[in-house]
Amino acid sequence: xxxxxxxxxxxxxxxxxxxxxxxxxxxxxxxxxxxxxTMGNRELAEDISQQSFLKSYAYLKSYDPSKAYKxxxxxxxxxxxxxxxxxxxxxxxxxxxxxxxxxxDLDGNKDFFNLIKPLxxxxxxxxxxxxxxxxxxSEIGNFLDLKSGTVKSKISRALEKLK
Amino acid sequence: xxxFEEIINRExxxxxxxxxxxLFSFYTLTLIAQEQxxxxxxxxxxxxxxxxxxxxxxxxxxxxxxxxxxxxxxSAMDIVDIFxxxxxxxxxxxxxxxxxxxxVSLFR
Numbered sequence: 480x481x482x483x484x485x486x487x488x489x490x491x492x493x494x495x496x497x498x499x500x501x502x503x504x505x506x507x508x509x510x511x512x513x514x515x516x517t518m519g520n521r522e523l524a525e526d527i528s529q530q531s532f533l534k535s536y537a538y539l540k541s542y543d544p545s546k547a548y549k550x551x552x553x554x555x556x557x558x559x560x561x562x563x564x565x566x567x568x569x570x571x572x573x574x575x576x577x578x579x580x581x582x583x584d585l586d587g588n589k590d591f592f593n594l595i596k597p598l599x600x601x602x603x604x605x606x607x608x609x610x611x612x613x614x615x616x617s618e619i620g621n622f623l624d625l626k627s628g629t630v631k632s633k634i635s636r637a638l639e640k641l642k
Numbered sequence: 643x644x645x646f647e648e649i650i651n652r653e654x655x656x657x658x659x660x661x662x663x664x665l666f667s668f669y670t671l672t673l674i675a676q677e678q679x680x681x682x683x684x685x686x687x688x689x690x691x692x693x694x695x696x697x698x699x700x701x702x703x704x705x706x707x708x709x710x711x712x713x714x715x716x717s718a719m720d721i722v723d724i725f726x727x728x729x730x731x732x733x734x735x736x737x738x739x740x741x742x743x744x745x746v747s748l749f750r
Contacts, residue, residue, distance in 0.1 A: 499667045502667040507659050507660055641646070
């Protein structure tokens with residue numbers, strides 16, 4: 480199996496079909512991240528994952544192969560989510576609604592959406608990345624262009640809210 | 643109400659799947675190709691409009707003045723200058739040929 484870095488290299492040398500392999504590899508991951516951040520909105524989650532892949536392709540030349548492609552893509556996705564909620568007022572209307580609009584494979588995860596409901600969008604990102612995806616605070620800081628200390632304090636503020 | 647850790651652990655176990663990954667990939671690649679094609683067309687249009695403007699300026703300027711200037715310029719030149727000019731022109735042509743051979747497109 481080709482590594483992500485090899486696929487990026489091949490894509491840059493003119494083989495767009497190699498990028499298709501990367502898309503298929505991370506489609507579910509980005510979709511899952513989108514679902515969690517949008518509290519179960521399938522359409523928005525799909526939009527986020529697609530925008531992330533499009534942006535990733537546009538900036539592929541700036542990708543540093545010494546870092547994991549998945550992390551780089553996560554940073555893009557998180558920023559796409561932030562852009563999207565700024566643009567889409569409908570999202571806030573939808574967020575005001577109570578129940579998530581999808582039926583997942585496993586039961587019980589509505590609890591998660593109810594859990595993070597009181598958080599701000601940024602806190603939702605930080606909380607999800609920290610506790611569901613188990614990223615380090617320094618990595619989250621890189622995704623959001625924040626200092627590690629700021630991430631820590633924001634996460635502890637979010638935890639306070641949830642208590 | 644489940645405990646905090648329990649909810650998180652349950653969420654970790656959930657797997658979300660795109661409806662049709664192959665279709666999604668195909669559609670995203672199509673969007674990328676579309677964007678590349680539109681960018682290429684925009685660039686070609688820009689080059690074409692610059693060339694068209696240059697040509698129109700040449701055509702609209704007084705032709706007698708242009709030919710007069712050209713003949714004065716050519717008559718003032720000696721044979722060495724003409725050879726130099728030919729050398730530069732053919733050199734440039736050769737360079738263009740090499741570039742096209744190595745598939746370096748002006749519009750890429």
